[in-house]
Structures are given as structure tokens and as C-alpha cells.
Amino acid sequence: xxxxxxxxxxxxxxxxxxxxxxxxxxxxxxxxxxxxxxxxxxxxxxxxxxxxxxxxxxxxxxxxxxxxxxxxxxxxxxxxxxxxxxxxxxxxxxxxxxxxxxxxxxxxxxxxxxxxxxxxxxxxxxxxxxxxxxxxxxxxxxxxxxxxxxxxxxxxxxxxxxxxxxxxxxxxxxxxxxxxxxxxxxxxxxxxxxxxxxxxxxxxxxxxxxxxxxxxxxxxxxxxxxxxxxxxxxxxxxxxxxxxxxxxxxxxxxxxxxxxxxxxxxxxxxxxxxxxxxxxxxxxxxxxxxxxxxxxxxxxxxxxxxxxxxxxxxxxxxxxxxxxxxxxxxxxxxxxxxxxxxxxxxxxxxxxxxxxxxxxxxxxxxxxxxxxxxxxxxxxxxxxxxxx
Numbered sequence: 338x339x340x341x342x343x344x345x346x347x348x349x350x351x352x353x354x355x356x357x358x359x360x361x362x363x364x365x366x367x368x369x370x371x372x373x374x375x376x377x378x379x380x381x382x383x384x385x386x387x388x389x390x391x392x393x394x395x396x397x398x399x400x401x402x403x404x405x406x407x408x409x410x411x412x413x414x415x416x417x418x419x420x421x422x423x424x425x426x427x428x429x430x431x432x433x434x435x436x437x438x439x440x441x442x443x444x445x446x447x448x449x450x451x452x453x454x455x456x457x458x459x460x461x462x463x464x465x466x467x468x469x470x471x472x473x474x475x476x477x478x479x480x481x482x483x484x485x486x487x488x489x490x491x492x493x494x495x496x497x498x499x500x501x502x503x504x505x506x507x508x509x510x511x512x513x514x515x516x517x518x519x520x521x522x523x524x525x526x527x528x529x530x531x532x533x534x535x536x537x538x539x540x541x542x543x544x545x546x547x548x549x550x551x552x553x554x555x556x557x558x559x560x561x562x563x564x565x566x567x568x569x570x571x572x573x574x575x576x577x578x579x580x581x582x583x584x585x586x587x588x589x590x591x592x593x594x595x596x597x598x599x600x601x602x603x604x605x606x607x608x609x610x611x612x613x614x615x616x617x618x619x620x621x622x623x624x625x626x627x628x629x630x631x632x633x634x635x636x637x638x639x640x641x642x643x644x645x646x647x648x649x650x651x652x653x654x655x656x657x658x659x660x661x662x663x664x665x666x667x668x669x670x671x672x673x674x675x676x677x678x679x680x681x682x683x684x685x686x687x688x689x690x691x692x693x694x695x696x697x698x699x700x701x702x703x704x705x706x707x708x709x710x711x712x713x714x715x716x717x718x719x720x721x722x723x724x725x
Contacts (some may be wrong), residue, residue, distance in 0.1 A: 358547035374610035379428035380616025391418035422633020432609035458631030495544030509595040547642035554661035555638030564624040575715040580604035583648040657718040
């Protein structure tokens with residue numbers, strides 16, 4: 338909105354020689370940092386009121402779990418307000434609306450992803466948290482119901498993203514960006530003749546898998562105080578750098594990675610995510626005063642997946658999101674092995690953070706050590722841009 342107002346009044350500002358007072362909004366780097374700071378401030382300042390409201394609405398975790406090994410841990414979380422993700426989503430949305438260029442296609446799609454998945458998660462949270470006093474037996478959305486909406490969103494985003502770019506050698510919106518592959522043969526911008534451009538079905542499949550997979554991965558990781566919010570903040574910072582590189586022709590050619598026109602506006606989205614997650618960590622660190630719930634985790638994961646596809650950096654994003662992949666992978670392995678062996682387990686408990694807790698790691702040890710691993714993975718992911 339602010340950038341749009343600057344665009345509308347640019348001539349007037351030049352005429353009265355006061356453009357220099359507002360010219361900083363033309364700098365994408367400033368708007369990224371401003372979005373990060375604004376979303377952080379919104380969550381930090383809005384936290385107390387949100388917590389009071391959620392408590393008044395009795396939207397608190399019940400502390401119930403079927404896993405005996407986790408019952409003591411779960412009871413310690415009982416009555417902690419859930420659905421704090423509404424604050425994260427609001428902060429991200431407000432920051433994008435104020436500081437991103439809303440005329441850009443990628444920003445519009447990011448807002449759709451944010452709203453779509455936050456509403457989906459909000460409905461799921463509300464049904465779970467109000468089932469007792471509503472007198473119904475409905476314990477949240479069924480897994481297949483959530484999956485239908487996640488897959489549907491991934492399908493739509495894949496189609497929209499593919500149709501946005503013509504898929505020619507002048508536009509790299511469809512390129513398959515493999516690890517260590519040079520997009521350009523030289524820093525002068527000569528394209529690698531061996532590049533592969535994805536056809537529509539494959540591109541859409543990749544988009545569906547990234548948005549659905551990352552959405553569920555972050556949701557599964559959200560099981561300890563500060564775990565999902567801290568890792569999401571770290572990954573979002575990495576995506577901020579990747580978006581700035583993708584949106585700059587000079588930077589992308591220097592690093593020999595795909596250049597995507599106007600993708601730098603997605604750095605505002607990623608910056609807003611990072612700031613909101615850091616602000617939420619203030620209220621979510623041990624002992625948590627509120628949880629984000631599906632409202633926040635589904636939206637954060639979906640945005641991570643969307644950003645990775647839009648800037649053509651799926652592989653680097655997956656490296657940076659290694660802890661999220663470990664968490665969802667542990668659940669898949671545990672369920673598959675349990676069913677195939679008639680009750681045997683690979684892990685003491687899944688997701689993996691609960692396995693570590695069962696090995697007598699304290700909750701704080703699990704969370705902080707997985708933060709450290711995530712920071713290292715983001716460093717590795719960004720460093721891999723130079724390994725071409």
C-alpha cells in the first residue's frame with residue numbers, strides 16, 4: 338500500500354522536491370527490512386491482547402495424547418492458548434499489504450496461499466479446541482479433508498505460476514534448477530544450453546508436492562515450545578536472501594542461478610515471515626504462553642513451499658528445511674514400519690523431536706539443538722549457490 342501510494346504520488350513529490358524524503362521505499366532492501374521489523378513489532382505488541390482473547394474464548398490445548406510416553410509432557414501444556422497463528426498470519430498479511438508491490442503477480446499469489454492455508458488451519462483448530470463445549474464428536478478436520486484443500490491450492494498455484502511465464506529461454510520461470518547446475522555459462526548471462534524446462538504436468542506436480550509437503554512438515558514439527566517458530570524464522574531468512582538474488586539479474590548471473598523477474602518482491606514476503614516468527618518466539622519460547630496451532634503452521638509451511646517454487650530454488654529450500662523434512666519423514670517411516678511389521682517401531686516416538694525427548698533430552702535441548710542444525714543447513718544451502 339505504501340509503495341503503491343509512492344507510485345501514485347511520485348510525480349507530485351518530484352514537483353514539490355520532496356521525493357527524497359520517501360525515496361527509501363523504492364529500495365527493495367529497505368522494504369524487506371521494514372517488513373521484518375513491522376511484522377515483529379505487530380506480533381510482539383499484539384501478543385498480550387491475543388493471549389487474553391484466546392483464554393477468554395477458552396481456545397486452549399487439552400493436553401490429551403494417545404502416546405503414553407508423552408502424557409506427562411502433554412499435560413504440562415494443558416490449557417495453553419492455541420490458535421496464536423492468527424497473530425502470525427495477521428502480521429505477515431499487514432506487512433505485505435503495506436510494504437510489498439501489490440501489483441506484482443507473485444505477491445498476489447503469496448497472499449492467496451497465506452489466506453487459504455490459515456483459514457484451513459483455523460477451521461481445523463476451532464473444531465478441535467471447541468469440541469468439548471460444543472458437545473460434538475468432531476475432533477478437527479479429517480486428514481483427507483485437509484489434504485484435499487492443500488492439494489487443490491498446490492494445483493492452482495502450479496497452474497498460475499506456469500502460465501505467468503512464457504517458458505522461453507528468455508524466461509526461467511519453468512527451468513529445472515538442479516544442485517550445482519550452472520544456469521548461465523558465464524557471468525555475462527549466456528544461458529547454459531543444457532537447461533531443462535519443465536512441462537506443465539511436471540511443474541504442477543512439483544508445486545503440489547512442495548506446498549502440500551512443506552505445509553504438513555511444519556505442522557508436524559510444531560510440537561515443542563519454540564521449535565516450529567524458531568526454525569521457520571531461520572528458513573525464512575534464508576528464503577529472503579534467495580528471493581533477492583532471484584529478482585536481481587546481476588546477482589543471479591554472478592551466482593549462475595535462475596533469474597526470475599520481480600521475484601525480489603517475494604523477499605518482502607519472506608522477510609515478513611521471519612519477523613512474525615521471531616516475534617511469536619517471544620511468546621512461544623519455553624514455557625510457551627501460546628501455541629500457533631494449525632492456523633499458523635499450515636500457512637508458514639505452505640508459504641515456504643510456494644516461495645521455493647516461485648524462485649526456482651526447490652532443492653536449496655529443501656536443504657534449508659532439513660529439520661522439517663526429518664520430522665515428517667520420521668512420521669512416514671514410523672507409520673509404514675509399524676503397519677508392515679505388526680506393531681514394531683523404528684523410533685521410540687514420532688515425530689523425531691519426541692524421539693529425542695524420549696531419549697531423555699530436555700525439551701530445551703531438543704529445541705535449541707534443532708535450531709542450531711537449521712542455522713547450519715541454511716548456511717550450507719546459501720553456500721551451495723557458489724558451488725556451480
